[in-house]
Amino acid sequence: MKWTYFHRMASPKWFYDFSGKILPWVGVLALVLVAGGLTWGLLFTQPDYLQGNSYRIIFLHVPSASLAMTVYVGLAVAASIGFIWKIKLADMAVSCLAPIGASFCALALVTGAIWGKPTWGTWWVWDARLTSMLILLFLYFGLIALREAFDSRETASRACAILAMVGVVNIPIIKYSVEWWNTLHQGSTIRITEESTMAMEMLIPLLMSIAGFYLFCLFVFLLRIRAEILSREQRTKWVRHLLGANS
């Protein structure tokens, strides 16, 4: 029972149809949550007693940083599924996720730098989180560059799957070593998020914004993978039929 379900989900056609059905809902929900969370967070919360108004960037920074990480893990899971069971859809997911993850990673870095200017008085500090994020961006660049380098799509997807799996094993090691390096070389600095004391009125819009960003990411992912499915399956009957019916 479960296996047939699994295989049905792995079929590009089934996934195309299914994603087409949920796509509008995901989009609307993402829009509502992001708009709501950001409006509430940016306009209707109290300034922080320590950081003033500059802390408000967490409503952008935290969701993007969290997504940058999550997307890499998701990408590595998809890569291992594609590599072990040779499921095409999983590889399409890997190729779609890399640029999305890289964008969120870049967004997290830029918002971190913008926050750093009023807080530390400089655009860039070698803070543990920002440094880890920078290394994560390099890992994304590596994946994207490796895929571009191969002529054959099959070879590219296998190579990227191996790199993604190696990368995801290394991420915790990199993260901990960077944190350790940071404590070794500089004293404690103001963190962009103070874990302990976050007022309820900040937390709720932040959670809304995080949920909204995740749904937005899902929305973009579905858009991209649907395009990828059509491009890779363009010779199959169902895609020809679909395109013929639409034109």
Add this chain to the structure above:
Amino acid sequence: MSLSAGLGVILKRDLQLAFRNRGDLINPLVFFLLVASLFPLGVGPSSDVLLIMGGGVVWVSALLANLLAMDSLFRSDYEDGSLEQLMLSPTPLWMVAMTKVLAHWLVTGLPITLLAPVIAVMFGLPSQALPAVVMTLLLGTPMLSLIGAIGAGLTVGLRKGGILLSLLTLPLYIPVLILGTGAIDAAVNELPWHAHLMWQGVLVVLGVTFAPLAIGASLRVSVSG
């Protein structure tokens, strides 16, 4: 046919080849010295600055020299078909990969490790830091070779593999670099550095366990490509 005999054949030939192409043997070492001597020229010869930088410079230069040598690990075997013969030998591919990395380390990582104290002295590192320099590189360079070999395996089928190889590999080198320089810093400041070394040992155990499988898989992909 015993496994060790097959591995011995592979090790022996790779060492023989390395000693026949002496340039490949010497060039990474010269590169190592050259990169390290660029730093004083770039930041000035003040001994305070050089002392602070010393450990990092030794490690970054060793890392770059290792990376430079990595591209040649599988390339000629891939181009002349020896790699196909290796993959079709009865010895498991991960063991073949291990042996090739070992041979490569013996002619690149090990000489770099032995040369490193010279650079450390040129940067004015105190004598109590020299054991840390050698020990961290002795544990660290095999790790660099293992990680680099994954990248080399992935890019060996590409005509312009070199720059891509560094893009893939350098981020993964970072933990090894941090632990290595951390230990040297501690030794310079007369603090204990055994803990760093033990963490490096942990990394080596992890690397020896998992990297050969990844190297084997990446070679399969490249040869199939």
Add this chain to the structure above:
Amino acid sequence: MSQNPGLSVSELTCERDERCLFRSLAFSLNSGEILQITGPNGSGKTTLMRVVAGLSLDFTGEVFWRGQPVADVRPEFHAALLYMGHLLGVKSTMTAEENLRWAMGLHRNDLSREEIWSALEKVKLAGFEDIPCYQLSAGQNRRVALARLFLARQPLWILDEPFTAIDKQGVAELEQLLVDHAKSGGMVMMTTHHEMSLNYDGFHQLVLGGGV
């Protein structure tokens, strides 16, 4: 067909970047047989050889060695396989003798110098044993690789275009060697553009169509 064939493949399909080279291929190769794969250029002969040897990953279907999937018995299969592809696996900075010692050393470790020299003599490279291979011609390099056939104890030979750059008399001798190998219980799977003039019962041909 015997109960337990040496090599067999079933439902072998090779599709690469939306191009189908062959589909649902099935054949078997038993002890004492020589199988020639023929077909026009681009019909997937080399790919088929690489798939069977286990070098190419772009396929679906199954390859069996002595009745078991190759993936389950890879070390045994490799121990029984001698593969020669377009790339020879001959290192240019090493001598003919060293090259042979290495290539055969991966499979057997009881190789004497006399054996290597006599194999090199059989491929007409007597006197070239100690010459680095970059000083040899393309044909001579190929013969260094072919000398492996005289030293091999592997029963299954997969040879992709072994006759390239070999003169007429050499081809005849090589054909005889293949027949001798088959007669003594071996198996050969090969491609060639040569007209094979084999008077041998165990000789079969498999024709690949140009892109089914």
